[in-house]
Amino acid sequence: MKKLVYIILIGLLISCKNKEEYKEPTEVNETSAQNPENLGKEIFEGKGVCYTCHKPEIKTVGPSIKDIAKLYKEKGGSIVNFLQEKSEPIVDPSQYATMKTNFAITKNLPKEELKALEAYMLSFSK
Numbered sequence: 001m002k003k004l005v006y007i008i009l010i011g012l013l014i015s016c017k018n019k020e021e022y023k024e025p026t027e028v029n030e031t032s033a034q035n036p037e038n039l040g041k042e043i044f045e046g047k048g049v050c051y052t053c054h055k056p057e058i059k060t061v062g063p064s065i066k067d068i069a070k071l072y073k074e075k076g077g078s079i080v081n082f083l084q085e086k087s088e089p090i091v092d093p094s095q096y097a098t099m100k101t102n103f104a105i106t107k108n109l110p111k112e113e114l115k116a117l118e119a120y121m122l123s124f125s126k
Contacts, residue, residue, distance in 0.1 A: 040120025043113050048105060050117070053098070056124060061098065063091045069125035079118040083107070 044050040053061035054068070071091050072079055081087040083106035089096045106114065 036116040036119040037123050038120075039113065039116035040118065040123075043109070043117050044120055048109065048117060049102065053102075062095055065121050066124045067091060069122045073122060073125045079121055080111070080114045083109070083114055083117070 044054075054063065054065050056065050058064050059067070068079070068091050071077070075090055077090045078087060082089060083103070085103050085107060089099070106117075109117070
């Protein structure tokens with residue numbers, strides 16, 4: 001019986017040693033705070049879930065980031081206003097109904113994050 005208790009105690013000690021200390025994830029890392037494009041990329045690939053429908057070079061569910069950036073630059077549109085449902089779609093109005101589902105996410109993003117997201121997307125027109 002004593003052997004069983006010792007084995008359990010040793011097992012517990014070993015399993016506790018191997019666990020890393022939990023660190024609370026941060027919203028914005030230091031590099032992102034200094035560079036809007038990096039923050040925009042984090043949002044695009046993370047909580048904005050934009051990556052599910054948009055890819056850098058190819059059209060999937062939605063238009064490519066490159067196509068979006070090109071048209072918004074050419075027409076002087078605001079991606080921020082579009083994501084807040086304050087302006088009409090410029091790129092592909094036929095996909096507007098599909099995009100509307102994401103407005104629940106994008107409308108609640110802080111203005112700084114929306115501007116960073118726009119900066120990231122517009123960087124594809126360079």
